[in-house]
C-alpha cells in the first residue's frame with residue numbers, strides 16, 4: 076500500500092513554477108525520481124522534508140497531513156540533502172552522537188548502540204575518530220546516510236547522493252542504500268539514470284515541475300522495445316536527421332555520432348533496431364514522445 080501521497084503540489088519562486096500541481100503516490104521500497112537539472116527535484120525533496128512550504132497542495136504520509144502536522148513526518152524522516160553544507164572539524168563519532176541527540180535518541184546506551192551499528196554499516200567505524208571535514212566525497216556521502224538513518228526513519232530522502240562519486244564509491248553507496256530494505260519508503264532523487272536502473276523497483280520522471288512518466292523501470296523499458304532505431308552518421312548529418320525523424324537521443328561512440336530514433340516501424344535508410352535501456356526511456360520521455368502511463372492512471 077502507498078504510504079506517501081503527494082496531491083497537486085505547486086511551488087513557485089516568483090514567476091517561475093518549480094512544481095506544477097504535481098501528484099504522486101509512493102509505496103515502500105526504493106523509488107527513483109529522475110529528472111534533468113532544474114526539473115524541480117530538490118524543491119520537491121525539500122518540500123517533502125518539510126523544510127519549505129508549498130504554495131498549494133497536500134502531502135500525506137501514512138494518512139497524516141504532514142503540512143499541517145510536520146512533526147509527524149520529522150520524527151520519521153531521514154534526509155540526505157544535495158548539499159550537506161559545511162563539514163565541521165569534529166569527529167564522525169562525535170557528530171553522529173550530537174545528531175542522534177537532536178533526533179531525540181537521548182538514552183546513552185541506545186544511542187551508542189545505534190551510532191556504532193551505523194558506523195559499521197557505512198564502513199566508517201575504522202575512521203570514526205577522524206574529522207568529517209577530512210573525509211573524501213564518498214566517505215562524506217556514507218556519513219550522510221549514517222546520519223539520515225539515525226532513529227530508524229520510515230521515509231528516507233536522498234537528493235542526488237552519488238553526484239561527484241567515483242564508480243567504486245558509487246557502487247559502495249548503492250550497496251548501502253539497497254540494504255536499507257523494503258520496509259521503508261526510500262526516495263532517490265537523481266539525474267543519473269544508472270542509479271535508478273541499479274536500485275529502484277519503481278520510478279518517475281520529473282521535468283519542468285511535472286511528472287511526465289511513471290512506472291517500473293522494466294515496464295517502461297518494455298514500452299519502447301521494438302520502437303528504437305540507431306544509425307551512425309557524420310557530424311554534419313545530425314541536423315538533417317533531426318528534421319526527418321523523431322530523434323530522441325544523439326550520442327558519440329568511437330568519435331562518430333549515433334542517432335537514436337523512435338519509430339513504430341522500420342525507418343529504413345540504414346537504421347538498425349536496438350534493445351533499449353532505461354536511458355533511452357528517459358530521453359524518449361524528455362522528448363515528449365513516450366507512451367506515458369500518466370500518474371493519474373498509475374495511482
Ligand SMILES: Nc1ncnc2c1ncn2[C@@H]1O[C@H](COP(=O)(O)OP(=O)(O)OP(=O)(O)O)[C@@H](O)[C@H]1O
Nearest residue numbers: 088091093110111112113114115116117118119266
Ligand atoms: N530558492 C530558489 N529561488 C529561486 N529559484 C529557485 C530556488 N530554488 C530552485 N529554484 C529554481 O527552481 C527550478 C527547480 O530547481 P530545483 O533545484 O528544484 O531543480 P532540480 O531538479 O533539483 O535541479 P538540480 O539537479 O540542478 O538541483 C530551477 O529553475 C531553479 O533555478
